[in-house]
Amino acid sequence: MKAEAILKCPSMPIASPSYPRGPYRFINREYFIVTYESDPEAIRNALPEPLEPDGSNTVLYEFIRMPDSSGFGDYTETGIVIPCQYKGEHVNFTAQMYLDCEPPISCGREVWGFPKKFANPKLHVAQDTLTGRIEYAGQPVAIATMAYKHESMVYNLNTGASDSSAMEKKLSKTQVNLKLIPDVDGSPAIVQLVAYNLADIKVKGAWSGPARLHLIGHVNAPVADLPVKKVVGGLHFVADLTLPYGRVLHDYLAEGLNVKKVA
Numbered sequence: 001m002k003a004e005a006i007l008k009c010p011s012m013p014i015a016s017p018s019y020p021r022g023p024y025r026f027i028n029r030e031y032f033i034v035t036y037e038s039d040p041e042a043i044r045n046a047l048p049e050p051l052e053p054d055g056s057n058t059v060l061y062e063f064i065r066m067p068d069s070s071g072f073g074d075y076t077e078t079g080i081v082i083p084c085q086y087k088g089e090h091v092n093f094t095a096q097m098y099l100d101c102e103p104p105i106s107c108g109r110e111v112w113g114f115p116k117k118f119a120n121p122k123l124h125v126a127q128d129t130l131t132g133r134i135e136y137a138g139q140p141v142a143i144a145t146m147a148y149k150h151e152s153m154v155y156n157l158n159t160g161a162s163d164s165s166a167m168e169k170k171l172s173k174t175q176v177n178l179k180l181i182p183d184v185d186g187s188p189a190i191v192q193l194v195a196y197n198l199a200d201i202k203v204k205g206a207w208s209g210p211a212r213l214h215l216i217g218h219v220n221a222p223v224a225d226l227p228v229k230k231v232v233g234g235l236h237f238v239a240d241l242t243l244p245y246g247r248v249l250h251d252y253l254a255e256g257l258n259v260k261k262v263a
Helices: 003-008 040-046 102-112 165-171
Strands: 024-037 058-069 073-086 089-099 116-118 120-126 129-136 139-147 175-182 188-196 199-209 211-215 230-243 247-251
Touching: 024 139, 024 211, 040 073, 058 120, 058 139, 073 102, 073 120, 073 175, 089 102, 102 116, 102 175, 139 230, 165 199, 165 230, 211 230
Parallel strands: 089 116, 089 175
Antiparallel strands: 024 058, 024 230, 058 073, 073 089, 120 129, 129 139, 139 211, 175 188, 188 247, 199 230
16 A cells, blocks of 8 residues: 555545544534533532633533434434633533444544543433433433424514524634543644634524432543532533634643653
């Protein structure tokens, strides 16, 4: 195999790449997000420096259904996102992610540094309730419920007007991941804060309503380490959007830290 052919491959394994080149388009991507108040110290411990808490003491627990994802297929993911600040800018840090499909796990970790692990999340409507649930290694880890479509956030029933601009702005907020990739000798090869912004966003519907969230301790899916003190509310929306490539916000190795090889 010629070097030119190797360099054209989008990903490993070279005989059957796990994912194609981006950007990646998502159609009818469905979100269920529970915002809740948590422990300030737990939030601080979950944020890598130089990220700082934003003072709200809130955490977002997310379930996302992706039925039509270019290069990835049909899958569901869930996890924890922490609103925070980077040099005064309000951003979201993705702390944990769990999903049920190999290509987006490989691509997410290798390209953007998404903290993805394999698990079994579900998002569906049961009678009058939007329900999210995740099991890891056969054990329940999180259960979330929300009253189904109680209040529209983009459609005014009185005037008949529709305005999704606020939701689209919310979705375009800068997202940040911690990317860790070891070198062949076990020492760090890449240690970066990576940022990205979703693009080409079209919100098709958005609703708010009462919600509940129950987190269960698990050693390999420690979402309960950010405990629920008080649920603020639930958010449910459907959108088409594009995940573009990212950019490096902060390079830890460029700071000249004395990182020794791991024995």
